[in-house]
Amino acid sequence: MFDFLDQYPYLLPVIIFFGRIIDVTLGTLRIIFVSKGEKYKAPIIGFFEVFIWIVIISQIFSRANDLLAYISYAAGYATGNYVGIIIESRIAFGVLVCRIYTNKEPSSLVRMIKNRGYGVTVMEGMGSIMKAWVVEAVVERKALKEIDQYITNFDKNTFYTAEDVRIRQKGIFPEPTSFFNRWRPGK
Missing domain, CATH: 1.20.58 (Methane Monooxygenase Hydroxylase; Chain G, domain 1)
Structure with missing residues (x-):
């Protein structure tokens, strides 16, 4: 050979x-x-x-x-x-759960993430010092940079984590695009 x-x-x-x-x-x-x-x-x-x-x-x-x-x-x-x-x-293969912790009322952040096509869950609670909100969204890993930009635009001091998700079932996610539909005229 x-x-x-x-x-x-x-x-x-x-x-x-x-x-x-x-x-x-x-x-x-x-x-x-x-x-x-x-x-x-x-x-x-x-x-x-x-x-x-x-x-x-x-x-x-x-x-x-x-x-x-x-x-x-x-x-x-x-x-x-x-x-x-x-x-x-x-x-950027995979899915992440993005958990965002903020002291600022999160309705504008939630709206930005929902407009991207993802479902969002908001929980209100008490942080170490003051009232806090936890915003969770399961997102495609490819979208993490965009979500990071939303978080930064919302409040640059907001803390968030992102963890791998092995399996997801049901939920609200953007409509998947076919590889071939990207270049089809009229789409």
């Missing part, structure tokens, strides 16, 4: 490096999909992850006999972790 490496041995560290980047990136994404309960995506990604790993490790065992190959293996691993995290943050 890699017979050309006998003629061009200097390419082996390059192939190892980039193979490990792909392998570890897929591994990072697989772990994320497993943690989100994606039982169909995780095994497919895992298949390609292990296939690439076997190909790379077989080349290391059969040809690699220098420190540069070993360093490229380790560097590919480290870079793959970094790339996997960047890709995961770009796709």
Whole structure:
């Protein structure tokens, strides 16, 4: 499969490096999909992850006999972790529960979040010092930056947390858009 490496041995560290980047990136994404309960995506990604790993490790065992190959293996691993995290943050896969704690009456914030298409629950209570409100909304992870902007516009001193949600059922969420409907004329 890699017979050309006998003629061009200097390419082996390059192939190892980039193979490990792909392998570890897929591994990072697989772990994320497993943690989100994606039982169909995780095994497919895992298949390609292990296939690439076997190909790379077989080349290391059969040809690699220098420190540069070993360093490229380790560097590919480290870079793959970094790339996997960047890709995961770009796709922003998943759902979060956003809990907002404020001392300011939250009706304008609630209106902003509702206008975005999400359901909102408001609870009134007593904080450490004074009256407080807790505003909760289950939102797509992709929308967190927008929700953060709403919170900042509402009151820059407001405290909030966001936690992963593994499963959601029912509730009020924006109408999902199909990948293909985004570019359809008239929509």
